[in-house]
Amino acid sequence: MKRLHQGMACLWALSLALSGMPLQAKPNTKAKSVSKPAAAAMVPASGGGLLLDNFSKMDWTSARDNSSEIRLSQVAGKGGSALRVAYDMKNGSWVSFTKGFVIDDFRNKALSIWVKGKGANNNLEIKLVDEDDTNYGVKRPILSETGDWVHLTLAEADFSYWWGGDPTLGRVKDIYFAISRGDGGAGELLVSDLRLTAAPKDGNIRKDGVIFDGASKEGWMVAKGEASSINLESTTGPKGAKALAFKYSIPAGQWVSARRALNADLSGNPSIFIRVKGEGEPNNVEIKLIDRDDSTFGKDFPGLGASGQWQDITIPLSDFAYKWGGDNRLDSSLIRYLDLAVSGSGGAGKIIVGEIKIVR
Numbered sequence: 001m002k003r004l005h006q007g008m009a010c011l012w013a014l015s016l017a018l019s020g021m022p023l024q025a026k027p028n029t030k031a032k033s034v035s036k037p038a039a040a041a042m043v044p045a046s047g048g049g050l051l052l053d054n055f056s057k058m059d060w061t062s063a064r065d066n067s068s069e070i071r072l073s074q075v076a077g078k079g080g081s082a083l084r085v086a087y088d089m090k091n092g093s094w095v096s097f098t099k100g101f102v103i104d105d106f107r108n109k110a111l112s113i114w115v116k117g118k119g120a121n122n123n124l125e126i127k128l129v130d131e132d133d134t135n136y137g138v139k140r141p142i143l144s145e146t147g148d149w150v151h152l153t154l155a156e157a158d159f160s161y162w163w164g165g166d167p168t169l170g171r172v173k174d175i176y177f178a179i180s181r182g183d184g185g186a187g188e189l190l191v192s193d194l195r196l197t198a199a200p201k202d203g204n205i206r207k208d209g210v211i212f213d214g215a216s217k218e219g220w221m222v223a224k225g226e227a228s229s230i231n232l233e234s235t236t237g238p239k240g241a242k243a244l245a246f247k248y249s250i251p252a253g254q255w256v257s258a259r260r261a262l263n264a265d266l267s268g269n270p271s272i273f274i275r276v277k278g279e280g281e282p283n284n285v286e287i288k289l290i291d292r293d294d295s296t297f298g299k300d301f302p303g304l305g306a307s308g309q310w311q312d313i314t315i316p317l318s319d320f321a322y323k324w325g326g327d328n329r330l331d332s333s334l335i336r337y338l339d340l341a342v343s344g345s346g347g348a349g350k351i352i353v354g355e356i357k358i359v360r
């Protein structure tokens with residue numbers, strides 16, 4: 001299985017979530033003409049988390065490419081003011097607005113912001129830039145279905161490395177918003193009530209610990225080695241419960257893999273529980289966890305591909321062993337993905353999964 005699909009990580013979408021709590025941020029005093037939210041704005045605020053900007057001042061700096069136009073103004077917003085961004089892409093492809101904010105450490109944190117988009121269908125990009133110009137970004141549609149205010153919570157796990165500096169997001173110095181070309185054209189964006197909050201600890205895991213209940217193919221992303229195939233099919237598990245069959249075919253030494261984004265804090269050595277059955281050739285099943293810095297840890301089950309019966313397997317996090325990527329430490333405070341992979345002597349079969357959950 002080697003490092004083959006480590007490189008796939010960047011192709012697999014991340015996901016999103018919500019909630020809030022206080023933490024440290026301060027105005028970027030080094031950030032010249034821009035920056036400096038009013039001191040009064042920096043106390044923990046009633047809306048949750050730490051208020052970064054209530055947009056009571058017009059102190060954001062705009063930029064654009066040669067063809068686009070952008071104009072900033074102040075209007076009423078969520079519980080106060082909003083920044084109104086009127087733009088016309090014309091033949092261009094982006095406009096942006098930025099302000100300096102120092103966030104010492106964005107690990108396990110999130111940005112909370114209200115936005116309201118109108119006009120053409122383009123993309124909203126939010127970027128965090130650190131002291132060595134590392135850019136971490138996230139992209140969302142600018143328009144919502146209702147056209148009304150939308151609350152975005154953008155957690156650490158939603159951001160990914162885009163360009164610049166080293167690959168690590170250090171001390172943040174600037175927050176950028178950009179509107180990038182989708183359909184092009186003109187429109188407006190309102191932004192209001194920008195806060196720094198705690199990232200949701202549960203990520204994509206249900207309150208009862210369930211990661212996957214067998215009911216749907218939704219949320220799985222697949223990858224495969226050379227001349228291999230993988231298809232997901234709904235089927236039936238123990239006692240008539242729903243289950244998902246990962247139907248595969250691999251040559252000897254190749255692999256297939258299915259991934260779910262967890263984006264969860266799994267501190268405290270909980271266990272991963274999986275209800276699983278293998279039908280077909282005696283290939284190996286591997287359960288893997290990928291952490292904040294792409295360290296991949298796994299637990300292998302040789303021959304599980306031919307088990308022929310349902311098994312309940314419980315694996316404490318501490319039983320996962322280092323395979324590749326990142327450093328050699330599993331940082332359980334952010335587990336980005338769970339992978340289920342098949343490798344081994346080759347052939348076809350089905351790995352049927354009834355449930356995956358966290359047991360504490």
Ligand SMILES: [Ca+2]
Nearest residue numbers: 134165168170
């Ligand atoms: Ca950096």
Ligand SMILES: [Ca+2]
Nearest residue numbers: 295326329331
């Ligand atoms: Ca690590």
